[in-house]
Amino acid sequence: MFNKRVILSIVTAITFALLxxxxxxxxxxxxxxxxxxxxKTHTNKKYKIIIAGDSRVYRGIxxxxxxxxxxHSALNLGYSSAGFEKTxxxxxxxxxxxxxYTKIIILxxxxxxxxxxxxxxxxxxxxxxxxxxxxxxxxxFFKIKKSFTVLSPRLISKKYIKKSNILYNYQEEFYPNGxxxxxxxxxxxYKALPEYKKTFKKNTVSKKIILNLLNQIxxxxxxxxxxxxxxxxxxxxxxxxxxxxxxxxxxxFVADFINAGGNWxxxxxxxxxxxxxxxxxxxxxxxxxxxxxxxxxxxxTNYYTDNKTEYLCKNIKHKILVNLSSQVLxxxxxxxxxxxxxxxxxxxxxxxxxxxxxxxxKILPKKICITSNILLNDTLSNPKLIFNIERDSxxxxxxxxxxxxxxxxxxxxxxxxxxxxxxxxxxxxxxxIYFFNxxxxxxxxxxxxxxxx
Amino acid sequence: xLFNSLIFIIYAVIFFSLLPIINKLKNxxxxxxxxxxxxxxxxxWDWRFVFxxxxxxxxxxxxxxxxxxxxxxxxxxxxxxxxxNIGTLVIFKYSRFFxxxxxxxxxxxxxxxxxxxxxxxxxxxxxxxxxFYTFQSMSYTIDIYRGRLNPTKNIFHFFxxxxxxxxxxxxxxxxxxxxxxxxxxxxxxxxxxxxxxFKLIIIGFFKKVVLADNIADMVNRAFNDINQSQSALFxxxxxxxxxxxxxxxFSGYSDIARGLAKWMGxxxxxxxxxxxxxxxxxxxxxxxxxxxxxxxxxxxYIPLGGSRKGKIRSHINAWITxxxxxxxxxxxxxxxIWGALHAFFLSLERIIKLQKIPVIKYLSYLIVMFEVLxxxxxxxxxxxxxxxxxxxxxxxxxxxxxxxxNLNSLFYVIIGILIELWFxxxxxxxxxxxxxxRRNIDFIYIIILIIVIILFRGKGQExxxxxx
Numbered sequence: 001m002f003n004k005r006v007i008l009s010i011v012t013a014i015t016f017a018l019l020x021x022x023x024x025x026x027x028x029x030x031x032x033x034x035x036x037x038x039x040k041t042h043t044n045k046k047y048k049i050i051i052a053g054d055s056r057v058y059r060g061i062x063x064x065x066x067x068x069x070x071x072h073s074a075l076n077l078g079y080s081s082a083g084f085e086k087t088x089x090x091x092x093x094x095x096x097x098x099x100x101y102t103k104i105i106i107l108x109x110x111x112x113x114x115x116x117x118x119x120x121x122x123x124x125x126x127x128x129x130x131x132x133x134x135x136x137x138x139x140x141f142f143k144i145k146k147s148f149t150v151l152s153p154r155l156i157s158k159k160y161i162k163k164s165n166i167l168y169n170y171q172e173e174f175y176p177n178g179x180x181x182x183x184x185x186x187x188x189x190y191k192a193l194p195e196y197k198k199t200f201k202k203n204t205v206s207k208k209i210i211l212n213l214l215n216q217i218x219x220x221x222x223x224x225x226x227x228x229x230x231x232x233x234x235x236x237x238x239x240x241x242x243x244x245x246x247x248x249x250x251x252x253f254v255a256d257f258i259n260a261g262g263n264w265x266x267x268x269x270x271x272x273x274x275x276x277x278x279x280x281x282x283x284x285x286x287x288x289x290x291x292x293x294x295x296x297x298x299x300x301t302n303y304y305t306d307n308k309t310e311y312l313c314k315n316i317k318h319k320i321l322v323n324l325s326s327q328v329l330x331x332x333x334x335x336x337x338x339x340x341x342x343x344x345x346x347x348x349x350x351x352x353x354x355x356x357x358x359x360x361x362k363i364l365p366k367k368i369c370i371t372s373n374i375l376l377n378d379t380l381s382n383p384k385l386i387f388n389i390e391r392d393s394x395x396x397x398x399x400x401x402x403x404x405x406x407x408x409x410x411x412x413x414x415x416x417x418x419x420x421x422x423x424x425x426x427x428x429x430x431x432x433i434y435f436f437n438x439x440x441x442x443x444x445x446x447x448x449x450x451x452x453x
Numbered sequence: 454x455l456f457n458s459l460i461f462i463i464y465a466v467i468f469f470s471l472l473p474i475i476n477k478l479k480n481x482x483x484x485x486x487x488x489x490x491x492x493x494x495x496x497x498w499d500w501r502f503v504f505x506x507x508x509x510x511x512x513x514x515x516x517x518x519x520x521x522x523x524x525x526x527x528x529x530x531x532x533x534x535x536x537x538n539i540g541t542l543v544i545f546k547y548s549r550f551f552x553x554x555x556x557x558x559x560x561x562x563x564x565x566x567x568x569x570x571x572x573x574x575x576x577x578x579x580x581x582x583x584x585f586y587t588f589q590s591m592s593y594t595i596d597i598y599r600g601r602l603n604p605t606k607n608i609f610h611f612f613x614x615x616x617x618x619x620x621x622x623x624x625x626x627x628x629x630x631x632x633x634x635x636x637x638x639x640x641x642x643x644x645x646x647x648x649x650x651f652k653l654i655i656i657g658f659f660k661k662v663v664l665a666d667n668i669a670d671m672v673n674r675a676f677n678d679i680n681q682s683q684s685a686l687f688x689x690x691x692x693x694x695x696x697x698x699x700x701x702x703f704s705g706y707s708d709i710a711r712g713l714a715k716w717m718g719x720x721x722x723x724x725x726x727x728x729x730x731x732x733x734x735x736x737x738x739x740x741x742x743x744x745x746x747x748x749x750x751x752x753x754y755i756p757l758g759g760s761r762k763g764k765i766r767s768h769i770n771a772w773i774t775x776x777x778x779x780x781x782x783x784x785x786x787x788x789x790i791w792g793a794l795h796a797f798f799l800s801l802e803r804i805i806k807l808q809k810i811p812v813i814k815y816l817s818y819l820i821v822m823f824e825v826l827x828x829x830x831x832x833x834x835x836x837x838x839x840x841x842x843x844x845x846x847x848x849x850x851x852x853x854x855x856x857x858x859n860l861n862s863l864f865y866v867i868i869g870i871l872i873e874l875w876f877x878x879x880x881x882x883x884x885x886x887x888x889x890x891r892r893n894i895d896f897i898y899i900i901i902l903i904i905v906i907i908l909f910r911g912k913g914q915e916x917x918x919x920x921x
Contacts, residue, residue, distance in 0.1 A: 003647040009896060013903030020908060030912065133460040133497075141459060151908045152667075153864040 021149040024159075026167065028150045031142075032174040038138045040075060040178040041127040046097035049074035053108030054082040054118065056232035060279040061108065062288040063177035069292035072102050076178030079127065083118025084109070084213040087125060096225070103225040106291065107262075108232040109253070111246030112196070114210055117203040173281070183280035186397065187420045189235055192277035193405045196241055204247035214260040221261030228295060229257050230265040233287065235273040236416050237406055244408070265294050266301045359427040365452045369418040370433060372448035376407045383443050387419050388432040396429070397422060403443070412446070454497040456709050457662055464494065469716055476639050484609035484636065487717075491616035495581070502580045505541065506616055512537035513590045514611045517597045517604035527598055534594035538587040545583055548576045550784035582622030584781055588748060590615055593629040595752060602630045610636060619713035623706045625724040625744035632719070640718035650715030652899060657708030659902050664865050665702035666911025668694050671862030672833070679839055679846075682856040688847045690858060690866070692826045695833045697869040700728065703742070730877040732817040734798050734824055745781075749774050768803070772796040782832070787840060791831040798824040818877075 049072050051061050058078025066074045075095055082088055084107070096103060112118050158164045173181040217227050231250065234242075242248065254264050267290050271283035279287060293299075358364065368387070376383065382404050389397040399419050407413040433450065435443055454461045468490050475486045496503040516534035520527040543551070552568035559566045593615075596602035605611050614632050642650075675681070675691035682688070704725035711721045728741035738746050754774040760767035772793070779792020813820070827844060834840035875881060886894065 003644050003651070005644070005648050005896060006651045009651075009900050010903065013900045013907070016900070017904045017907040020904070133458070137459045148907050150910060152861045154861050 017148055021147060024149055024151065026149045026151065026155060026159075028146065028148075029172055029174075030150070031145055033172070033180070035138055035142050035146075036174045036178060036180060037079070037123075037127045038130060038135055039176065040077065041091070041124075042130070042135050043075075043095070045073075045075075045095075046099075047075040047095055048072035048097050048100050048102045049104040049106065050077055050092050050096050051075070051106040051108065052077040052082075052084075052088060052092050053232065054078060054110055054113050055080045056110055056234065056278055057082075057108035058178055059180050059182045060232050060284045060287055061106075061291065062175065062179045062181070062285055064175060064179065065285055065288035066106075066292045067177075069289065069296055070104075072100075072104070073097075074177060078108070078178065079121065080123040081112065081118055081121075082124055083113050083115065083121055084209060084216075085119040085121060086212075087121045087128070089216050091124070091128070098223070098225075103223075104228065104295070105220060105225055106228045106230070106265075106295075109229055109257075110232055110234075111205055111242045111248040112199070114205045114213070114248060115200075115203045115246070116206050116209070117199065119206075119209055179284070181281040181284060182274065182278060184274040186422055187272075187274045187280070188399065189273060189276050189418060189420075190237065190399070190401050190405070191275040192234075193237060193241055194402055196238065196277070197245060197405050200242070200245035200247075204245070210253065210256070214256055217257065217260040217262045227262040228265055228291075229254075229262050230267050230291065233267060233269050233271045233273075233279065233283075235276045236269075238273070238276050240406065240413075264301050265291060265299075267291060267294070356431055357427070358425060358429050358431060361431075361452060363452065364425060364427070365421045365431075367418055367420050367453040368431070368433075369416065369451040369453065370449070371414065371416050371451070373412050373446040374403060374407055374415050375412045375444040375446075376403060376409060384436045385415070385417055386432075386434055386436050387417065388430075388434075389421070389425065390430045390432065391426065391428070412444075454494050456706065457658065460497070465713070472717065480637060480639070481607065481609060483639070484607065484613040487613040487618075487636075488609050488616060491613070491618040491621060494618040495616065495621055498581050499578070501578075505545070505580050505583070506586060507612075509538060509541050509587060509590055510612055510615045513594050513615075514604075514608055516594045517611075518606070520594065520597045521604050531594055531598045535591060538591045542583060542587050544576055545578065545580055547784045548572055585624050585626060586615060586621060588745075588781075589626050589629075592626070592748065592752060596628070596630055602633075605633055617714075617719075619710040619717075620721065623703070623710075624742075625707055625710065625721050626748050627721055627744065631722075635719050638718070642716065642718050646715055646718075650712040652895070653708045653712030653715065655712075655899055655902050655906070657705040657710075657712060658906050660701040660705030660708065662705075662906050662910045664869055665698050665705060667865045667909070668698040668701070668862050668869070669911065671859040671866075672698050674859065676833055676835070676839075679842055683846060683849070683851050684853045684856050685847055685849045686852050686854060687856040687858060688843055689826070690863065692830055692833075692843070692847065694862060694866050696729070696826055696829050697866050699829070699832075700725070701869060727873055727876045729822065729825070729873050730818065731821050734795065734802050734821055737821055737825060738795075738799075745778070749778050753777055768800050771799055775799070786837055787831045787834055790837065790840075791828050794824075794828040794831065798828070 049063070049066060049070065051057060051063060051066070051074065055078060058076050058080075061076055061078070063074035063076045077088070077091060077095065079088075092105060096105065155167055158167050169185050171183050171185060175181065220227050243250070258264055267287060271279050271287060273283070274280040370385065370387075382402060385401040385403060387397075387399040387401075399417075401415070401417045403415065406415055435445075454464060471486070475483050492503050492506075495506060513534050516530040516537075519530045523530070549569065549572060552572055556566060556568050593602070593604075593611075597604050605614075610633065613636055614627075614629055617627075617632070620627055672691060672695045675687070675694070707721075707724035711724075714721045722744065724742060724744050726740040726743065728737050731737040731740055754770055757770040757773060758766055759770060762770075775792040775796035776789055777792070779788045779790070779795075782788045782791070827847075830843050830847070831837075831840045834843060884891070
């Protein structure tokens with residue numbers, strides 16, 4: 001084994017690999033992700049503030065910001081798809097400094113975290129069951145491992161052939177106390193919706209899980225631990241979806257939470273989600289500051305405030321009232337009394353709301369919000385509202401909203417579709433907003449409005 | 454302990470640092486050292502597994518001794534050994550399968566016996582590599598019974614053969630008559646042997662960590678959601694991806710095992726010899742998992758009569774061997790069908806003699822690939838119905854290219870295909886330079902491979918064959 005050539009080849013290769021890694025400088029997010037979770041799960045340190053919940057918590061709350069304001073050590077115990085059950089409670093108890101005078105638990109409660117699927121706590125258990133060698137290896141060899149980047153042919157082609165500065169749309173920053181700041185360079189505000197809708201079909205909020213959580217809150221408060229709860233903000237459409245499908249009665253839940261001894265925080269909704277579920281970095285900092293300040297100033301609430309409207313567009317600079325009867329802009333949209341029907345007789349019909357060159361809008365848009373009341377006869381036909389930006393007839397951005405994720409059969413639903421327009425947009429680019437429907441089932445539209453910010 | 458883990462690197466450094474010192478002592482100490490080290494290696498997964506291998510090994514060790522001592526009762530001792538080994542396999546590997554199928558059978562006749570829910574919990578754990586070491590252990594007693602091998606009297610000599618860590622969990626299945634004598638000799642390892650062993654280890658890691666692990670993503674995504682594409686092209690790519698993933702995963706493991714063995718002064722035979730450049734399915738089986746196919750040939754096919762009892766019987770024997778081989782791979786009907794499909798294609802090949810038809814002769818590589826890929830679908834699919842659906846898609850005329858496939862993974866599949874073509878056209882045999890230059894090129898080639906392993910490593914995954 002200890003042949004000269006063998007050792008020389010290993011040393012040479014490692015040196016070159018190190019130099020290449022240093023030169024290329026691409027973060028190994030998988031390694032950093034693993035390290036973040038191993039560190040927070042297996043740390044021996046105790047904290048005065050514990051923040052717990054699912055991915056909306058570990059992506060949406062910065063313990064560092066809370067520490068700054070409350071002046072106490074804080075740890076984010078958020079895990080993917082986590083649920084409030086025994087395993088998470090035990091971990092919270094284990095990490096909380098019970099000897100301290102200040103003992104605070106902040107629970108980020110999502111409808112998902114109260115479902116039976118979530119209470120399986122697969123991610124949390126996977127972290128807890130990590131082999132000793134993995135934990136030791138992470139503790140002592142993380143820095144060495146971090147020095148070696150991980151490349152792929154695609155990354156190399158992007159960086160050196162296409163000379164692109166953006167290697168991934170998904171950006172993540174990892175912080176020591178469990179927060180993962182995340183955002184998309186090009187936001188996809190509806191990305192998470194279909195998956196949530198699918199999972200809520202067979203998996204809704206369980207009364208038993210809520211009861212166990214309330215009992216646990218009682219135990220904590222009896223032990224002089226202050227328990228705070230809040231609903232982590234996501235997006236307007238996500239909350240509509242969760243209210244329609246999850247089976248959670250937010251008002252009743254908040255009342256029960258307060259009765260159990262907990263304190264409720266009304267964090268508002270003025271935040272931005274990059275995928276419809278998780279908050280982008282700036283919003284996460286804003287939320288963390290808000291939580292800390294509410295706790296510091298004892299500004300808890302004793303009722304639930306549904307302020308979904310805060311998600312709606314603000315500071316509208318330009319408004320287009322869509323005239324659906326105009327044949328020039330809205331081909332193949334037929335009018336029927338007060339409502340408009342898209343896609344009646346033909347296959348693959350497009351019903352356009354807007355086709356305009358940016359120069360015609362007179363401003364460079366940053367965000368475009370489309371609001372409309374929509375009625376579907378058949379959600380299974382999977383109709384879509386599509387937003388395109390085209391340059392020289394080439395598609396440079398496409399965002400799609402699956403209407404069946406939001407609308408219920410034969411029920412008028414207010415649909416909000418907002419898109420962040422990339423900074424690189426040019427005046428010569430075209431914006432197209434249209435409905436796409438493969439089936440012959442009509443889509444009814446009322447009060448369609450496009451707001452340009 | 455996984456070969457592709459940091460803990461194994463530490464383990465290997467300690468083991469190979471101590472080995473030269475231990476080699477200076479008596480054989481007995483060396484065997485004890487190898488046995489204990491191998492038990493640590495195996496027990497790292499779960500320490501309870503060590504008791505199973507000790508139990509299984511003790512039966513064969515004693516059976517071997519008594520077969521030799523009391524030849525009158527040799528059949529009894531052989532039966533005990535087979536019962537012990539097959540019994541262990543049935544309990545730990547097949548109990549759930551049998552329970553499930555008995556439940557279904559009795560349910561059909563209106564009885565609810567509910568065997569599945571009554572299986573003791575310990576039987577639900579599948580010890581890593583159980584199929585490999587039970588087969589290795591069985592071959593030991595069978596060879597003694599047949600008079601081809603003398604049993605070893607030293608229990609540590611026996612266990613250093615049975616539990617030898619490089620090949621313990623995923624082969625190659627080494628015969629006692631090959632390995633026991635090698636373990637007796639203390640061989641000084643030359644620098645060339647040491648370098649060759651290192652080369653094998655690096656090539657093995659490249660196959661596993663770079664090729665197999667990077668291809669895995671594309672294959673897993675395809676098989677996790679089979680409704681994502683109806684395109685035949687998508688499914689041919691996904692199944693080809695799996696063919697190369699399993700090949701590089703398994704042959705990578707074998708190469709690492711052979712390299713480690715070389716460092717111990719031992720020689721394992723080649724286990725994979727570029728199977729995807731075979732002109733017939735028969736040739737494929739002479740190139741794929743050679744240690745297992747020869748095991749089945751020697752201990753199942755030939756004892757059944759082989760091809761000595763007429764054509765029809767030889768076909769039947771081949772079918773039995775292939776089906777048993779399929780069942781050896783996993784306790785599921787999909788594996789049985791995988792074996793049966795290979796048997797069917799082998800029989801077809803023998804009957805039609807496609808290779809003798811001039812036009813088809815040149816298409817033979819593609820025909821073999823087609824047969825192998827169709828069979829791999831059953832090997833990889835979660836269920837029979839999933840496999841049928843995928844095959845239907847593969848054989849459809851929908852050749853749309855409107856699908857999402859991981860281009861990174863596809864890149865590594867293409868690399869895999871190019872490597873095999875390299876060997877198909879014999880480019881590897883062309884020697885342009887003299888020995889000295891070749892030695893230097895070899896050195897640079899290994900350095901490049903290590904750099905590629907470090908920088909292009911895929912997400913660490915377990916070796917596929919551990920589950921068998």
